[in-house]
Every structure is written in C-alpha cells, then in structure tokens.
Amino acid sequence: MKNNKKIVLVGTGLVGMSFAYSLVVQGNVDELVLIDLNKEKAIGEAMDLQHAGCFAKKQIRMKAGDYADCKGADIVVITAGIIQRSDQTRLDLTVDNTKIVQSVTEQIMASGFDGILIVATNPVDLMTAVAQKVSNLPTNRVIGTGTLLDTARLRFRLSECLQVSPYNIHAYVFGEHGDSSFVPWSHACIGSKTIRNVLKSRKIDEDMLEEVFDEVRNAGYEIVNRKKSTYYGIGMTLNRLVQAVLNDENSILTVSAKQNGEYGYTGIYNGVPAIIGAKGVIEKLELELEPAEQQRFLDSCRLLEKIWTETVNPVLESR
Numbered sequence: 550m551k552n553n554k555k556i557v558l559v560g561t562g563l564v565g566m567s568f569a570y571s572l573v574v575q576g577n578v579d580e581l582v583l584i585d586l587n588k589e590k591a592i593g594e595a596m597d598l599q600h601a602g603c604f605a606k607k608q609i610r611m612k613a614g615d616y617a618d619c620k621g622a623d624i625v626v627i628t629a630g631i632i633q634r635s636d637q638t639r640l641d642l643t644v645d646n647t648k649i650v651q652s653v654t655e656q657i658m659a660s661g662f663d664g665i666l667i668v669a670t671n672p673v674d675l676m677t678a679v680a681q682k683v684s685n686l687p688t689n690r691v692i693g694t695g696t697l698l699d700t701a702r703l704r705f706r707l708s709e710c711l712q713v714s715p716y717n718i719h720a721y722v723f724g725e726h727g728d729s730s731f732v733p734w735s736h737a738c739i740g741s742k743t744i745r746n747v748l749k750s751r752k753i754d755e756d757m758l759e760e761v762f763d764e765v766r767n768a769g770y771e772i773v774n775r776k777k778s779t780y781y782g783i784g785m786t787l788n789r790l791v792q793a794v795l796n797d798e799n800s801i802l803t804v805s806a807k808q809n810g811e812y813g814y815t816g817i818y819n820g821v822p823a824i825i826g827a828k829g830v831i832e833k834l835e836l837e838l839e840p841a842e843q844q845r846f847l848d849s850c851r852l853l854e855k856i857w858t859e860t861v862n863p864v865l866e867s868r
C-alpha cells in the first residue's frame with residue numbers, strides 16, 4: 550500500500566464537497582487537492598475544509614490547486630458539471646456535460662496523470678465513456694459510480710421493509726444510472742437465502758420487490774423535486790469507491806464499467822457488479838441472468854449506445 554494517498558477532485562460543487570468532507574471526517578486519505586472552473590470557490594472550499602480538519606482524527610494536507618497537481622495523484626475524481634432540473638432526466642445533461650468532461654479530462658491528462666479516473670458527473674455511464682475516450686487510459690482505470698448509489702438505495706429500502714441490516718442484503722442494481730436500470734432479483738439474497746424464498750417464508754407478495762425498486766429508481770427525482778440536487782448519498786458512494794481502490798480491497802461494487810461481452814454487449818459503459826482494487830476494475834462478476842433480466846440489460850446498453858452515437862460522439866468530434 551502507498552504511504553501518501555493523494556486525491557484530486559475536479560468540481561467543488563455540492564457533490565464534490567460532500568465527498569471531500571467525508572474524506573476529511575473519515576481521515577482516509579493523506580492529500581486532497583480541489584480544482585474548479587470557479588477558482589475562488591475552490592479556494593473558499595479548501596479554507597473551510599482546512600478549518601474543519603482541525604477537529605478531524607487525522608490531519609490531511611488540503612489545498613485549492615490546478616491541473617498540474619493531477620500528476621502523481623492516485624485518483625482523480627470528476628464531479629464537474631451541470632445538474633438536472635426537476636423536469637429533466639440525467640440524459641438531458643448529455644450535451645453540456647460531454648463538453649465539460651471532455652475539457653476537464655484533457656487538462657487532467659496534460660499534467661501527465663497516470664492513475665485511476667473516477668467519474669460521477671451525469672449521465673454517469675456516458676460521461677465515464679467520454680473520460681475514457683479522451684484520456685485513452687486503459688478501460689479498467691476509468692470507472693463510473695454507475696449504479697453504486699442506486700444499489701445503496703436498494704439495500705436501504707429492503708433493509709427497512711424486511712428489518713434486516715443493509716450489510717446483510719446482497720442485491721445489485723444493474724444497467725444505466727437512470728431510467729433503464731433494473732434489479733436481477735434472481736440474484737438478490739438476504740444472508741445466503743434468496744429474497745424470493747425470504748418473501749415466501751414470510752408470506753409477503755413478490756409484487757413488493759418491484760414496488761421497492763420503483764421507489765429506488767425514482768429516489769433521485771424525489772430528492773431533486775424537494776431540494777434541487779442530491780449530494781450526501783453520492784458523496785459517500787464516491788468515498789466507498791475511492792477506498793476500495795486506495796486499499797486494494799477487491800470489493801464487489803456496482804460501478805459503470807466498459808462492457809466486453811460478459812453480459813452479451815461490447816463497447817458501452819454500463820452498471821454491473823465488479824471487483825474493485827488498486828488497478829481499478831479487476832474483473833466483472835458474471836452472474837447468470839434470467840432471460841428477462843438479460844433482455845433488460847441489453848435494452849439499457851442499446852439505449853446508451855444510441856445516445857453515444859447520435860449525441861456524444863458528434864460533440865466530441867466537433868472539437
């Protein structure tokens with residue numbers, strides 16, 4: 550394990566700073582550099598965090614910096630971008646955020662950065678693909694937060710409904726971090742018992758599962774309607790992913806990873822469970838999906854590929 554764990558964050562908005570604050574509270578990095586288009590904001594955020602750090606269990610070196618600081622960083626996290634309004638989906642952000650992620654990634658790479666890139670900017674599956682294409686880093690080293698936040702929401706909600714700790718709920722949200730996501734319930738377990746068998750023994754109707762997932766899929770919209778944006782959930786999601794890499798955990802997390810045919814699709818970034826360690830995506834966990842689940846994954850990939858071809862690529866090629 551490296552002695553000095555260095556993270557650079559690009560985008561010091563609500564998502565970026567929720568993540569940064571969680572690092573300071575948990576004290577699980579050594580060095581943190583903040584970059585934003587709005588340099589004054591990055592400086593103000595760094596000052597505020599430095600003051601918070603006086604009460605933290607570990608002292609972290611923090612500053613507002615610039616892209617030259619990415620050289621030698623273990624991980625650069627991209628949270629720069631616009632957010633959706635309550636009448637928009639994440640996919641409506643595609644054109645604006647493609648331009649932002651392209652520009653940010655070019656500047657990161659110009660520094661000589663050679664670590665792991667983690668992307669949260671929405672629509673995250675497409676923006677991770679943009680970061681990979683522009684950076685030309687190996688695909689295992691460019692990771693999107695994917696459906697990790699959705700999976701946390703699923704485990705939370707199932708935990709509430711079934712009165713079992715979320716730590717003992719093993720269920721994954723697959724596909725786009727968006728409306729085409731789904732849960733392969735055939736692989737959802739409470740402890741080692743399948744969730745369908747748990748429902749059967751408790752005499753709970755299976756319809757409960759899709760009701761729970763509807764809430765999970767709509768959770769982002771529900772929060773945006775009430776408070777304009779979501780940030781604590783994704784802040785801790787980013788922290789979890791970063792720790793898995795920094796500590797070479799080989800933990801299974803549902804991230805946006807480049808598809809290489811494991812689930813019948815090649816070429817697009819989409820959310821699947823994967824083993825995450827120091828080298829990024831070590832291996833995608835290949836689950837045997839039921840035919841209907843497999844179809845939903847293919848539909849999700851086809852949707853993303855269509856937007857990539859019709860919208861993202863023309864933006865990338867226009868520069």
Ligand SMILES: NC(=O)C1=CN([C@@H]2O[C@H](COP(=O)(O)OP(=O)(O)OC[C@H]3O[C@@H](n4cnc5c(N)ncnc54)[C@H](O)[C@@H]3O)[C@@H](O)[C@H]2O)C=CC1
Binds near residue numbers: 585646669695698
């Ligand atoms: N993947 C996920 O699960 C989630 C993703 N998000 C996404 O995260 C992104 C950020 O959201 P918030 O932090 O709430 O937005 P925000 O508006 O609070 O912050 C965005 C920041 O990006 C900066 N920025 C914009 N263009 C930039 C550029 N070219 N270079 C450097 N910095 C730039 C802005 O100055 C601002 O500080 C959005 O795209 C949002 O949809 C939000 C929640 C969950």
Ligand SMILES: CC(=O)C(=O)O
Binds near residue numbers: 671768
């Ligand atoms: C905004 C967003 O992507 C979420 O909270 O799921």
